[in-house]
Amino acid sequence: MYKLFLxxxxxxxxxxxxxxxxxxxxxxxxxxxxxxxxxxxxNLSYLKLLIIFSTTIITDIIFIRIKTWKFHFxxxxxxxxxxxxxxxxxxxxxxxxxxxxxSILWKNLIRINWRHFFxxxxxxxxxxLILFQNYxxxxxxxxxxxxxxxxxxxxxxxxxxWFLWVFINYxxxxxxxxxxxxxxxxxxxxLHLILFLIIPNYVNVSTAMEYFSVTFFIFMFYMISDPxxxxxKSLSRFFYAINLVLIFYILTFFxxxxxxxxxxLFISTMQLPLIWYLESNIIKIKNKYNLLNLYFxxxxxxxxxxxxxxxxxxxxxxxxxxxxxxxxxxx
Numbered sequence: 001m002y003k004l005f006l007x008x009x010x011x012x013x014x015x016x017x018x019x020x021x022x023x024x025x026x027x028x029x030x031x032x033x034x035x036x037x038x039x040x041x042x043n044l045s046y047l048k049l050l051i052i053f054s055t056t057i058i059t060d061i062i063f064i065r066i067k068t069w070k071f072h073f074x075x076x077x078x079x080x081x082x083x084x085x086x087x088x089x090x091x092x093x094x095x096x097x098x099x100x101x102x103s104i105l106w107k108n109l110i111r112i113n114w115r116h117f118f119x120x121x122x123x124x125x126x127x128x129l130i131l132f133q134n135y136x137x138x139x140x141x142x143x144x145x146x147x148x149x150x151x152x153x154x155x156x157x158x159x160x161x162w163f164l165w166v167f168i169n170y171x172x173x174x175x176x177x178x179x180x181x182x183x184x185x186x187x188x189x190x191l192h193l194i195l196f197l198i199i200p201n202y203v204n205v206s207t208a209m210e211y212f213s214v215t216f217f218i219f220m221f222y223m224i225s226d227p228x229x230x231x232x233k234s235l236s237r238f239f240y241a242i243n244l245v246l247i248f249y250i251l252t253f254f255x256x257x258x259x260x261x262x263x264x265l266f267i268s269t270m271q272l273p274l275i276w277y278l279e280s281n282i283i284k285i286k287n288k289y290n291l292l293n294l295y296f297x298x299x300x301x302x303x304x305x306x307x308x309x310x311x312x313x314x315x316x317x318x319x320x321x322x323x324x325x326x327x328x329x330x331x
Contacts (some may be wrong), residue, residue, distance in 0.1 A: 024171050028164045029082045040157065040214075042251060043139060044085055048096055055100030056080045063108045080104060083121035083223065086215070088128060091248055092134045099128040100230035118269045119229040129328070132221045137327060138258045145176075150205065157214055165198045165221035172227060178226055183234040188220060188241040195249055201316040211257075214321065229269055232279050240275070244268050246303040261326050271299075 003236075033049075036042045080103040088099055103124040129136050171181055196211055197203065224230075224244065231237050244264050251260035278292035 002242050014138060024168055025222075026078050027076055028168055031164070032218070033082065034159070035083065035157065035160065039153070042085075043089070047083065048093065048159050049085060051093055051096045052081050052100050052117070055097050056084075056104055059101055059104040060108075063104065067108075079121045079226070080107075080124070083125055085260065086218065087125045089139060090132070092135050095128060095132060095136055099124050100106070100129070118272075119223070119226055119265060120260055122223060123269070126266045128157065129259065129262070133328060137215050138256070138262075150209070154209070154214075157215060161214065161217050161221065165217075168221075169225075172225070175227075179234065180237075182228065184237040184241050185220060185225065187238050188224065188245060191242055191245040192248075192316070199249065199316060216261075224265055225312050227270065233292075236275055236279060236292065239300060240268065240271075242301055243296075243299060244306055246300070250303065250307050250310060253314060255328055 033042075037049075080100060084096065084099050084103070088096065090096065103120045106118070106123060107120040129138060153227035169185075172180060192212075196208070200207070224241075231240050247267055248260050251263050255263065274295075275292070278295060282290065282292075284290055
């Protein structure tokens, strides 16, 4: 009898995992947090993790109850919990409560055509860091690799992050038919790589590890790839990814590297309502030029001109991440 019960439970769990991509992501992000806490010394107390966890999940459950009059286990809270835990640091517990509460409120209340945008998890980490600059900061050494050597622990965690992403990317393709690697993540990564080799005056293995850190790959694989906060069309995703990188490099001339990652996504997501509108309404100028494509061409050209101007004025920086500290602007 007990054996039969276990078999039925196994089949139900297997069916749930295979049929729900949110469960897949939940398992993956929880695995990353556990690995981070146990083996890479997450610089965040269990009390702070618990506050973020309880605030986001309880708020999400309340919204589900209000909207459906039923109790369902929420999955979207996990993104807010994960990203607040990753990027936000403060000595005040109320800061974490505020960030968790506002991120869920934003996701449920601020929508365009019933879709949330601005990537709520990133949005409210970003806003909290700006609103409470004297009480918050973000860390660039999230995974405690202070020696910047290609040791086995660094290679192992990068391999785990890549493996888990390959799995979730395959699941995203099964559900949404998005070829994320080809039209979105590949241009994002390779343009980062190209500009990293071109823009700095000098690079070596240590600077490359600081730039292409564990945090960078987590940001690339799990933050910017939210299916609900990206353009629908393949060409739009390609240009969107290119512009994400260009905006990031422009920002690094003014602010901290990690802040620049968050700001670049925040600024880019501001375009999403317009991009979605142009994608769903094919508008041509003089029956010849697609307005959506024209929009991306103009934005991309303007960003390239801006970045080139900054390089001309400041010349090549000696170190691409020469603005690294815990604050928004390093002195």
